[in-house]
Amino acid sequence: MIMTVLVADDSNFFRRRVSEIINSDSRLKVIGCAANGKEAVEKATQLKPDVIIMDIEMPVMDGITAVRKIMKFNPTPILMFSSLTHDGAKATLDALDAGALDFLPKRFEDIARNRDEAIGLLQQRVSEIARKKVWMRRQVLIARPSQKTAAASTRHSLTRAFAGSSDTATIASAPMAKPVTSASQFKASGKRYQLVAIGTSTGGPVALQKVLCVLPVHFPVPILLIQHMPSTFTAAFAQRLNGLCKLSIKEAQNGDALQAGTAYLAPGGMQMMLNSHFGAVSIKIIDGGDCMNYKPCIDITFGSAANAYGDKVLSMILTGMGTDGRNGARLLKQEGSTIWAQDEKSCVVYGMPRAVSKAGISSEDLPLDRISERILVEFNLV
Structure with a gap:
């Protein structure tokens, strides 16, 4: 089964580069690209990809806002690209709080010793998190009737649980x-x-x-x-x-x-x-x-x-x-x-x-x- 991917980045060069890497894996296929967060939200609804690769800093709508909207209306596994700076770290953590599942440094040389290793790591991460799509959507459908945020739902469920609790x-x-x-x-x-x-x-x-x-x-x-x-x-x-x-x-x-x-x-x-x-x-x-x-x-x-x-x-x-x-x-x-x-x-x-x-x-x-x-x-x- 081929897993479909949406790539969202404001750099045309980077979108092409990532798409080539993804498409070189027989398990994966890029079915669309977005130049900003607004396009990413729209294409996530239209194309329903198995996973989205998203940059944080984009025009029109930034990646963190786009993640929140996608997770609210069309929950999909999202892999963020981040810069390895203090500000980049804070923004990436915000994206994870918003619902992104994982992140990778945008400069591939920061994550691997050579190009082939970096390509393999990206393909592996995309394949792994794509498998969470069905589970994520099921959880959102279960949560929607309560009209609670994920954080509030977690707190209340834990409170109820406590109250009910007396290779060799x-x-x-x-x-x-x-x-x-x-x-x-x-x-x-x-x-x-x-x-x-x-x-x-x-x-x-x-x-x-x-x-x-x-x-x-x-x-x-x-x-x-x-x-x-x-x-x-x-x-x-x-x-x-x-x-x-x-x-x-x-x-x-x-x-x-x-x-x-x-x-x-x-x-x-x-x-x-x-x-x-x-x-x-x-x-x-x-x-x-x-x-x-x-x-x-x-x-x-x-x-x-x-x-x-x-x-x-x-x-x-x-x-x-x-x-x-x-x-x-x-x-x-x-x-x-x-x-x-x-x-x-x-x-x-x-x-x-x-x-x-x-x-x-x-x-x-x-x-x-x-x-x-x-x-x-x-x-x-x-």
Whole structure:
């Protein structure tokens, strides 16, 4: 089945360039182009593409406004192109809040070591997020009768849920984690944790926001956040989360002493590790390394957490492409720590969580809108 694409950018040269790349993949086909956000909104309705590639800065109507209108009237998976600047980071995060699923730097040389790698990455991202179209439209149709915004709907559903609540293993033979149904009542495991660690990638900024905004200001342990993100984005993302959440959230710095009630976001382009000295644990930030595919890398941080905390870590793998986090989660499990995975239905891309779940590493597969509830129950905070 060929997936159709709409390309929206005010540069004729860039539209042609992206269209050539997309059309060179037999799975994909560009069925239209738009020179501004207004045209993108109109063509999204007329052509009904499987995915839209959208620039942020465009005349007549900017990309963020166009995303909001498309998601309101004709919800479609959207991949944003962004500049790797501080202002570009803020605008990209606004686009994700508006409903875009993912982003890539507009300068291809910023995302890959060579042209072929960059082309492959773009084609892969477009193919992956195109698969969310049917699910997105179903969710919008369900939500429309309530006339609530997505944010309000999430808050109310979580409130109702709280009120109602009193590879050492091979993929072929590993037991699957038990999915959680809407009727499930969570129970605390009774384990004592000293750290929470969350790894995520594609779709992660919105997922992290949903999880973290519900946690209380006096959360009893520190939290590590590993989000695949460029170096110019993580400071802006940490600042945004800090303004939205009750927790204190910051971009991690070398030497930070871990404190309860604080979440530390791994800086883009670097690796975040833990340094344990006579019972005191601090953050160690090291160079990302040219040979590493992910900077930051979830495997590295999780492996370091296993060494520092043993069986006292509650870790989660959320939406994302690839398998990063599987090896680190395996090390945590070998030490006796707990690993949860986001379920397939609620993921933007069910890559990383699937790798963990199918390897038999995760003990629970959770829908995104119930992960906060599950955390609160586990820490006896409800």
